[in-house]
Amino acid sequence: MNKEFKPRITSFLCKWCSYTGADLAGTSRLQYSTSIIPLQVMCSSRVDPVFLLKAYLSGSDGVLLGGCHPGDCHYETGNYHTRRRFALVKEVFESLGLESERLKLSWISASEGPKFARVANEYTEEIRKLGENPTRKSIFL
Amino acid sequence: MKAKVGVYVCECGPNIAGKTDLDEIITYLSEFRGFGDVELVVRKYGFLCSNQGKEYLEKEIRDLGLTHLVVGACSPRDHDSTFKDVCGKTQLNPYLYKIINIREHCTWVIDDMDKATEKAKSYLRAGIARVLYQSELFESPIDVNPDVLVIGGGVAGMEAALALAGENRSVTIVEKNDTLGGRAGKLRGFSFQEFNKPEQVEKLIETILGNPCINVFLDSEVTSVIGFLGNFEIEHVSLESKVITELFCGSIITATGADLYETTEESGFKYSESDDVYNSMEITEMLSSGDEITLRSGKEPETIAIVHCVGREELGYCSGVCCTVMMKTANMIKARYPDIRITQFYRDICLPPSGGQELYAAARSSGVNFVKVQSTGLSGTTVKFKEKNGDEGEQFFDMVLLASALVPSKDTPALSELLGIPVDETGFFQEAHRMTNPSATTTDGVFIVGTSQGPRNISDSMLFARASAGQILTKLLVGEKLVPEVAVTEILEAYCTGCGNCLDVCVYGAIYPDEARGISIVNEAICRGCGNCYGSCPSGALRTKHFTNIQLFREVDEALR
Numbered sequence: 001m002n003k004e005f006k007p008r009i010t011s012f013l014c015k016w017c018s019y020t021g022a023d024l025a026g027t028s029r030l031q032y033s034t035s036i037i038p039l040q041v042m043c044s045s046r047v048d049p050v051f052l053l054k055a056y057l058s059g060s061d062g063v064l065l066g067g068c069h070p071g072d073c074h075y076e077t078g079n080y081h082t083r084r085r086f087a088l089v090k091e092v093f094e095s096l097g098l099e100s101e102r103l104k105l106s107w108i109s110a111s112e113g114p115k116f117a118r119v120a121n122e123y124t125e126e127i128r129k130l131g132e133n134p135t136r137k138s139i140f141l
Numbered sequence: 142m143k144a145k146v147g148v149y150v151c152e153c154g155p156n157i158a159g160k161t162d163l164d165e166i167i168t169y170l171s172e173f174r175g176f177g178d179v180e181l182v183v184r185k186y187g188f189l190c191s192n193q194g195k196e197y198l199e200k201e202i203r204d205l206g207l208t209h210l211v212v213g214a215c216s217p218r219d220h221d222s223t224f225k226d227v228c229g230k231t232q233l234n235p236y237l238y239k240i241i242n243i244r245e246h247c248t249w250v251i252d253d254m255d256k257a258t259e260k261a262k263s264y265l266r267a268g269i270a271r272v273l274y275q276s277e278l279f280e281s282p283i284d285v286n287p288d289v290l291v292i293g294g295g296v297a298g299m300e301a302a303l304a305l306a307g308e309n310r311s312v313t314i315v316e317k318n319d320t321l322g323g324r325a326g327k328l329r330g331f332s333f334q335e336f337n338k339p340e341q342v343e344k345l346i347e348t349i350l351g352n353p354c355i356n357v358f359l360d361s362e363v364t365s366v367i368g369f370l371g372n373f374e375i376e377h378v379s380l381e382s383k384v385i386t387e388l389f390c391g392s393i394i395t396a397t398g399a400d401l402y403e404t405t406e407e408s409g410f411k412y413s414e415s416d417d418v419y420n421s422m423e424i425t426e427m428l429s430s431g432d433e434i435t436l437r438s439g440k441e442p443e444t445i446a447i448v449h450c451v452g453r454e455e456l457g458y459c460s461g462v463c464c465t466v467m468m469k470t471a472n473m474i475k476a477r478y479p480d481i482r483i484t485q486f487y488r489d490i491c492l493p494p495s496g497g498q499e500l501y502a503a504a505r506s507s508g509v510n511f512v513k514v515q516s517t518g519l520s521g522t523t524v525k526f527k528e529k530n531g532d533e534g535e536q537f538f539d540m541v542l543l544a545s546a547l548v549p550s551k552d553t554p555a556l557s558e559l560l561g562i563p564v565d566e567t568g569f570f571q572e573a574h575r576m577t578n579p580s581a582t583t584t585d586g587v588f589i590v591g592t593s594q595g596p597r598n599i600s601d602s603m604l605f606a607r608a609s610a611g612q613i614l615t616k617l618l619v620g621e622k623l624v625p626e627v628a629v630t631e632i633l634e635a636y637c638t639g640c641g642n643c644l645d646v647c648v649y650g651a652i653y654p655d656e657a658r659g660i661s662i663v664n665e666a667i668c669r670g671c672g673n674c675y676g677s678c679p680s681g682a683l684r685t686k687h688f689t690n691i692q693l694f695r696e697v698d699e700a701l702r
Contacts, residue, residue: 010697023216026245034256037263037700038246039693040217042628045646046672046688054694059701074574075671076563076583076648085676117250 007035007127009120010060012051014044016074017109018066024113025120032117033124036064044068045078049089052103059136062102062127064119069107079107101130145180146269147207149198151189151214153244158185160248161258166213169262175702176269182207190220195227202231209272210238213265216245234277236628236687241268263700270699274692282622283666285371286391289613290315292363292556295323296342297591297602298396299349304610306354310619313356313388314349315363315377317552321346323398324592325599328425358386362552366393366559369667370586370616371623391617392586394609395570397556399592402452402546409518409525410451410543416521417442417540421466424542428473434481434540442481442539446524447471448517449487452546458567460596463544464491468500470542475507484510484538486517486526494598519543547596560587561650569595580609583648585667588612628687629668630675634660636682643674643683 013019019040025032041047044067055063065086067079086105093100106119148170152158163185170183182205188194189212202210210233212224217240228235243261251257289305291298294316302312320326326342349355358377364385365376375388401420404410412418417436419427427434436442447467453459464487471483485504492498505511518525525535549568557564562582565571570589573581580588588609591602617623630651637660643652644661651667652674654660663674663683672685684690 008701010700020218023218023242023245026216026242026249029249031252032250034251034253034260036246037260037267038242039267039696039700041672041688041693042685043671043673045676046685048676048678050690051693055697058694058697060697075669075673077646078671078673081646081673081676 005128005132007033007061007124008037008059009035009062009064009123009127010055010058011036011038011064011066012041012044012047012055013038013066013108014068014074014079015040015042017068017072018044018106018116020110021066021108021112021116024111025116026113028113030113030117032120035061035124035127036120043073043075043078044082045073045075045085047082049085049092052086052089056098056102056133057135059133060102061130061133061136062104062123064123065103065105066108066116066119067105069109072109098135099130101126102133142208143178143180144208144273145182145206146176146209146211146272147201147205148181148183148211148213148265148269149189149201150183150185150243150265151194151212152185152187153214154188156244157214157248160251160254161243161261162254165258166262166265170265170269173266175266175699176273179269179273181269189214190223195223198224198227199230202228202233207233208237209233209269209275211241211265211268211272212238213241213243213261213268215240216242234279236278237272237275239268239272239275241265263702266702267696267700271692271696274689274695275687278627278686280624280627282624283371285617285621285623286373286389287617287619288312288390289392289394290363290373290375290388290390291394291396293323293396293398293591293593294318294321294349294357294359295396295398295591295602296325296345296599297398297593297606298323298394299345300603301394301396301590301606301610302349302355303345303352304607305613306352308614309354310614311354311356313358313390315358315361317360317362317380319360321349321357321359324422327422328429361386363556363559366561369664372666373586392588392613393560394588394590394606394613395556395560395562395593396589396591396606397552397593398550399547399569399596400550402456402548404451404519404543404545408452408455409516411518411520412522412541418519418522418543419540420543420545421463421470424470425466428470434474434478436539440539441478444482444484444538445474445540445542446522446536446538447483447485447542447544448519448524449485449544450489450517450546451543452548453488454516456546456548456567458546458596459489459491460546461491461493462547462596462598465494465497465500465598467542467544468492468497468504471504471509472500472507475504475509479507482508482510484512484536486512486514486524488514494600547592550593553593560584562587562589563648565595567595569593580605581612584650586617625666626668626670628685629665629670630663630672630683630685631665632661632663633682633684634658636680637661638680638682640679642677642679646673646677
């Protein structure tokens with residue numbers, strides 16, 4: 001494996017849980033991989049399947065989607081919709097022969113700073129094993 | 142006009158300045174040519190959130206004629222609104238600004254200065270790219286009606302009404318029964334832990350009826366609710382005369398109470414109306430009225446069984462109040478009739494309120510017998526039970542008292558529909574958030590108090606009533622306008638096919654069909670801007686302002702550059 005490979009993981013985090021969880025990882029001074037690029041959305045359900053594709057085809061080595069735990073959605077049921085849409089995109093990825101492991105959905109609450117850091121590190125390792133996004137700079141959306 | 146983006150990085154003392162090479166960032170961004178002919182002004186400052194910092198920023202925005210602003214600092218939770226307010230004082234629309242969370246997401250989580258600097262650079266680049274695609278949004282304050290509707294005139298409803306009337310709010314109580322007071326009214330002082338005078342509820346009712354700010358409609362039901370926080374249109378009907386009354390208010394408190402679980406033969410409770418079996422309501426009514434405790438035959442009972450947790454297994458939750466009521470009942474009976482032998486069949490004893498343990502201790506010391514069981518049933522007044530060790534037994538009593546669980550009142554499903562507030566898995570109204578916002582609901586302006594929200598005792602019900610009143614008093618101020626969320630979703634009508642997917646996913650009911658035109662319409666006053674509907678739209682007809690595709694796409698692209 002190329003030692004220079006630095007994974008880049010576009011992370012869509014919901015404002016109420018996962019983004020705040022990432023904040024908590026910060027205030028707790030937890031060190032985690034620099035690969036994570038956190039972007040805020042109001043609700044994970046705002047992340048429509050096209051976003052995941054877009055982030056992937058723009059060259060992300062991994063795409064992380066973070067939402068509130070099922071039942072805890074700030075908007076009641078948003079994350080249930082997210083979960084279904086995410087499963088759909090995964091399937092589309094597989095049927096297109098793309099690596100669906102490059103997409104990850106994780107429920108991280110506002111109080112789970114350590115979990116955020118752990119997910120960030122573990123997912124970075126997974127992506128490191130997968131290597132660089134093969135579509136990078138060859139497909140444009 | 143050529144865009145001129147101000148990028149200001151806060152040093153945040155050593156928090157950012159000590160962990161990144163700020164000069165390197167400034168040089169890099171100043172020389173960055175990825176945004177075409179956009180002019181970038183990149184500077185740093187000690188503490189931007191300080192008064193001097195805010196004044197500095199305000200002056201910079203004005204003097205340099207900035208068209209967009211990016212602040213690299215802390216979490217938006219800390220200071221997003223601070224810098225939004227700074228923009229508000231200048232020519233710059235606050236929605237053309239973005240805060241980038243360098244501190245929590247870079248410097249506090251990356252010890253390596255080079256790496257932190259690199260991440261901060263790409264993070265700031267992404268922010269600049271995004272802000273260039275943000276559009277001006279204008280907050281348009283709307284007039285609000287400060288009046289309040291209270292549905293249900295039990296203690297919770299009355300307490301809320303009184304708290305609001307105390308601040309000169311106009312309150313209307315719509316009660317379906319012919320008296321105020323609800324369940325507690327029937328108990329009279331029985332369940333009040335703090336005040337034991339039986340006339341307490343009567344006093345509350347008198348105060349309510351004598352208060353010029355409070356309007357009471359008895360024998361009435363709410364039949365129609367239209368509108369949103371600040372502007373509700375209500376219709377309620379008199380059950381007797383069928384006269385419909387219209388009412389306008391800004392918020393609604395639901396205080397419709399709960400019912401008692403009714404036993405079934407299938408669950409092992411077999412008795413008839415002629416048997417001396419009473420539920421907690423009936424016995425407490427009997428006790429608080431001061432009547433003799435007698436059997437239907439007219440004789441005084443010699444033995445009484447108290448059966449706990451009736452309905453708990455079927456319902457799947459503990460009501461949390463019955464144990465206390467039954468301890469009190471046992472103690473009151475023992476005080477008046479020391480010779481009556483009382484046996485309590487219990488699974489767990491749950492005594493959360495202060496003073497609960499003392500009631501239990503008093504029952505124990507007055508000779509009340511306690512039998513721990515796994516399950517119970519009834520055949521007439523014979524209690525059948527399975528003991529902890531598995532032994533089954535049965536015992537005849539003169540009288541049986543059932544500690545029945547509290548269940549949602551019959552009106553709950555209809556009201557849930559009418560008010561657009563969901564119920565939880567137990568069937569009671571669901572709060573906006575169990576821990577952080579327990580008296581509000583997902584519909585802004587609609588509150589739930591008392592046992593309509595789940596089993597709770599009188600003092601807690603009153604506490605929640607005051608909490609809701611407090612929220613209303615601080616949320617809807619007389620004479621002040623309300624600023625609705627502006628970063629909401631809009632429909633691009635030309636793209637909308639009227640499929641209705643978005644209607645189904647919106648929990649707030651903010652989208653409704655325009656059947657004549659075959660499209661969906663967003664009520665922006667109700668929309669919270671979550672964007673779920675966007676994810677459901679097959680034709681891309683929805684646009685969540687301030688979270689548009691192009692904004693997020695540009696952010697992604699630039700972060701990955």
